[in-house]
Amino acid sequence: MRSVGLCGLLLAALGTSSFAADMPVLRGSQGLMPSEPTYFRWQGVYLGGHVSYSAGNADFSNGSGDLVSYILRNTIEENEMGVSRWTTLPSKNGMTGAGWGGYIGYNAQWDDAVLGIEFNYTRIGQKATASDTMSRYQLLSDNYIHSVNLTTGAGIDLTDLATLRLRGGWAASWFMPYAFIGVAAGRADLTRTATVSETVYDANWNYLYRVSPMTRADNRTGAWGFGYSAGLGIDVALMANIFLRAEYEYVYFGDFQDMKVTVNTVRGGLGVKF
Template identity: 40%
Template structure:
């Protein structure tokens, strides 16, 4: 017996209908199986493993080498003042006019390359890094100044003194070290930082002062003209490997190239205040490469 539906032979469409049903039955389980696989992969951490780390690792010991360029300004001022004071010791002109405190010498600049090495240790809390570092720099910063000054001064004993000063001073900074603390903030592979510490420098110092005085009596008492013996009197001093002390501050940024290698760019300011009465300011720009362990 045959049945007709909308003019279509049911028996004729039976094979196509059966094939469609078989496909539907086979396809239904595929979706949950795949979802289960994805859920299982997520539970295993396959997706989480690909998530990038928020902070770079800067903790531990590190060492490095550096090179750069430095400008040194030396204010000699009265760098030879103690030599003048010794030449005029026990004289009324020094007691009343304080000749040794006169500013004779100007400021001078010098520019040289610097290179050296550093050793440090970092401790890290999330994106904050605190550390200590020893920094060594070798250079050849030579600065010198020479000038003359002449003045007249009337003392309480009614003598008019004509005083001439001829001073010279030279400073050569051989090398210096800084002992500093650092504070940094991690921005991915970058760590900008600030540093503050103390500086110790080694220098050679050569200075001299030539002092001449002639005192004329204008009181009318016809007292004799006074002068130094010898006139002029010259005193000089040379020091090698003299230590100078000061402060250091800087700004910079370290950049991770690999997990253990980093690059550095840095500006550092140093002030030495004990270079035999002279004051030296160093402004240095440096680049460096380091390895952390």
Template identity: 35%
Template sequence: MRGLLLAAVMLGTVSAAHAADMPDLPILRGGFTDGLSKSSVNWDGFYVGGQWGFATTNIDFSHAPKSMSDFMLRDSILQAPVGGWSLLPKNHVQGTGFGAYVGRNWQIYDAVMGIEANYSYMNNIGSSASDSMTRILDGETGPSGHTYTYVTTLGGGASLKLKDYATFRGRVGWDGGDFMPYAFGGLAIGRAEVSRFATVSYIKHDDYDTSVTVGGVTTTTHHQDTIDTGAWSSVEQRTNAFMYGWTAGIGVEYAIYNNFLIRGEWEHVGFSNVKDIAVGLNNFRVGAGYKF
């Protein structure tokens, strides 16, 4: 018995000495240090910031004179065909912009959801176009042997300058520690300076043949008589024309010292037609903000 007791005491002494020589790892104390765990930023709360962006914009003037020509040719045989003409081009322009944003996040575990209001003032986002075209269009059904045609000319021009726009969007993000990738979508409203003009004119012809027989020889003569003409013009200009549409995009936010945030994002905005002009833009932005 005394031998067993002596052996136990010796083993305990050796084990204690060996443990004293091992490094003081935190795992041996029952936990990890902050350096071995995922760092976490509290994304919950209000935030504000400013931003700068570079935008590429498509301005489609194709049917800019349409509603004007429709009104001038209303209830006539020319209204439908002339209204379908693609008179003007689609222009691609680039420019810069700056603005601000404010929002609110709610965090549930690693999911971050929020709402945000975003404003951008645009520089040099504008374009213009003008052109004319002439076509021969079929007219009404005439008397036997007669064909009615309209030599129709449509002229027009338009210009648009996007001044600024605001978006109201929802966000969904993922807490990646110091960074948060996110996607968003919502509504957009823009303000533009728009002008356009249209001219329509036509010459109505009656084509027919007459035949004369002299001495058994028949001579056929073709005739083209002008039986009607018409011409109209219209001009419109709006200093502040509002456009409504939608927005969607993706981005990533990075937290510096927990409360200071920087971000980069891509935003697409599609506006409904304003004065028959369609506008769509892609905005690539960087920003900096503060979370309260």
């Protein structure tokens, strides 16, 4: 009887296993194995070319002060009237022009975060000029009335623009928006002139004498100015190693011979990634 009972239990166990093997698998009864996310690879060296359009502003207000100071050095007019500090020249908007150039850089990537460094160059053509005249009179410590007339002029032709940038981007599949900051260098041809003339009267406005106009000029070719840049852009991958670019950049130059220049540029370009 004991043998018969053991055989029965064995047959029951085999039947249960066969039945369980034939049962359908219920949805959700097995654990899901999520795949690791994949990102388009922006890492590596890249280079490209671009075309651009720029609009800028030139602040000439302090552009002639050193010339006037030299003309009137060690004079009572400069010491008491401060002629070199007169603001005669205005700011000029409308510095516009098309340009072209190129860039080269390197990206490092961690998942969807991209950090990089880039050198960007643009051959640019932006010009502005300004001129003005100002007259003032004052009774000075010599008890004479000095009537001083100041005529100044300045011009700038910005020819080259280069920036060295730090970029931060987000690898959103096949496109990468980015922001950047950097240092900027510009090269320009500059012209500056200042002419000072003077008429002297006694304290009762009786004419005494007139000082002939004195002029000083400063013309420079290929003068350098330095500043900073910042901007936004987007790279769009067309293929694994070819991408399109669109960006906006703001550049500020604080000292082109005491003249300040700002440049706003939009660019479109094509690049290759290695």
